[in-house]
Amino acid sequence: MTTTTIIRDAHVVTMDDELGDLRHADLRVDGGVITAIGPDLEVPPGATVIDAAGKVALPGLVDSHRHVWQGAIGGAGGKVSLGGYFGVVLAGLLDKYSPEDVYAGVLWGALKALHSGVTTVADWSHIVTTPSHADENVRALRDSGIRAVFLYGPPVGQGVMRWFHESTERHPSDVRRMRAELADDSARVTMGLALRGPEFATPATTEYDFRLARELDVPISIHSGIPGYLLKYRTIDTLSELGQLGPDVHHAHGAQFSDDDLTRIAATGGAVTPCPTIDMTMAMGTFPLVGRALEHGLVPSFGTDTVAGSGADLFSEMRLALAAERARANAAALARDEPPATVDLDQRDVLRFATAGGAAAWGMQDRIGTLRPGKRADIILVDVTQPHLAPLNDPVTTIVLNAGASDVDTVLVDGVVVKRSGRLVGPLLDQARSLIEASRSRLFARADLSGVLGPDWAA
Incomplete structure (x- = not known):
């Protein structure tokens, strides 16, 4: 039986160029799909009505790069840069996880995301020490209610240096079994491969891994454009020489990409995801890859990356990305002994990157990322009646500059209410x-x- 939900009297920010923003509007959801948006929609018998007066309806946020398994170890990498993170988290903690710990960590990590208004997460999972670890990861994603791309990664628990330093180890063959399990690419939990790429594996291994992903017909995500000694591996040059760049390749971080790197990523249809907090605090670059991506025709998405060294919400990432891009422009102007620069990037832009941009990065733009009839009902309601958000002069500016996880009143994923009145629902x-x-x-x-x-x- 199809269920109907009416979200009544919201300020709807659709992020859809045609529909725009609507004041005092309703949204109708039938069986997980948005079927109507407009004022005074009819309420059919038996429908659930959600009063959204004083709230702004937004598309669910999309976190395009997160290691969800780290739910138990928040802050463990908060005092270190990238090398220290490898030592504390990857070498010190990762191999201590049993399948039971993976389930607990991923479930908690996914609930953290939902609580903050993230309805879709690209889960870059390198906690898959055994097939049982992978199974528990997927089970937790399914149980949480979040929409997810499970990116089956390398089994780093078998040895960090073995898998993450000029590795000749091929990606685990268990991914074929998992692909059969996650065969439906329209399901709430789908599959991709989290590959190491040239910065962590040899060219021959990288070529094998990429061909495996193409055989399975799943998207690819790699860490790339990371500074320091890893730059010598020339990620984009190597992938280009191997003929492996393409629209199915997703690049996380990328703060140290050259202009030529970005040109080639754009020309081959690839996607980029800066992780502003981690990129700036773990020595991955001076400024997150936002303005430079736009200059090369790329629309970025955002990731929180790791709660071991960052927060769990995208509101903070949007704010930091906006501030960092303005700082980048100001630094360039001051270096020329000119007044601080004017930056065109604004609050609506970074919200677009956190919604529609994230959906496009994972090929989901026809299903999520904007609010429009026919799309899946991934919707959040932000309560804007609190003093730090009122009066509501401009909804997008107000939310991007001031909102946090506690302001997210209601969250729907695929039409199912998973958070209501500020609390995750159910036991x-x-x-x-x-x-x-x-x-x-x-x-x-x-x-x-x-x-x-x-x-x-x-x-």
């Missing part, structure tokens, strides 16, 4: 909290990182 939150607290204790007892992180990090 899952309490169950997940118990699981994650037990997992956290087990992990830090096994790892014993108190000497590195401090006494507060003991089990």
Whole structure:
């Protein structure tokens, strides 16, 4: 039986160029699909009505690069740069995860995302030490209610250097089994491959891995354009020489891409996802790849990357991206001894990157990313009645500059309400909290990182 939900009297920011913004409008959802947007929609018998007065309806946010499994270890990489993160998180904690810990971490990580208005996440999973780890990762994504691309990565728990330094290890063959499990590319949880690329694997291994992804007909995500000694591997040059660039290749980070790199990514239809907080705090570059991407015809999306060193919401990433791009322009102007520059990038632009841009990065632009009849009902309502958001002069500017996870009142994914009145619905939150607290204790007892992180990090 198809269920109907009417969201009543919202300020609707559709992010659709044709529909624009609508004041005091309703949205009708039937069976997971938006079927109408407009004023005073008829309420059919038996429909659920959500009062959205004082709230702004937005498309669900899309986090295009997140290691969701890290739900138990928030802040563990907060005091280190990239090398320290490898030591603490990848070498110190990752191999301590059992399949049970993967389920707890991914479930909690996905709920964190939903709580903050993220309805879709690209889950770059390198916690897949065994097939059972991968199974528990997918089970947690499904149970959470989030929309996700499960990016089956390398089993780093078998050895960081073995898999992440000039590796000759081919991507695990278990991905073929998982592809059969996740065969429906229109499902709420779909599949891609999280590959190492030239910065972490040899060219021959990279070519094999990319051909495997094409055999399975799934999208590819790699970490690329990262500074330091990794630049010597010439990611884009190498992929171009191998004939592996293409519209199915997604580049996370990229702050150190050259202009020529960006030109070739754009020419081959690739996607880029800066992760502003991590890119700036873990020494991945001076400025996130936003303005330079736009200059080369690329529309970026955003990622939070890791709660071990960042927050869990995209509102913060939007703000930081906007500030960083203005700082980049100002620095260039001041270097020329000119007044600070005027930057065209605005709040609506960064919201577009966090919604429609993220959907396009993963080939979902026909299903999500904007609010329009015929699209899946991934919708969030932001309560703008609180003092820090009122009075509502311009909804987009107000939300981008001031909103946070606690302001997200309601979240729907595929038409299902997963957060209402500021709280995740149902018993899952309490169950997940118990699981994650037990997992956290087990992990830090096994790892014993108190000497590195401090006494507060003991089990």
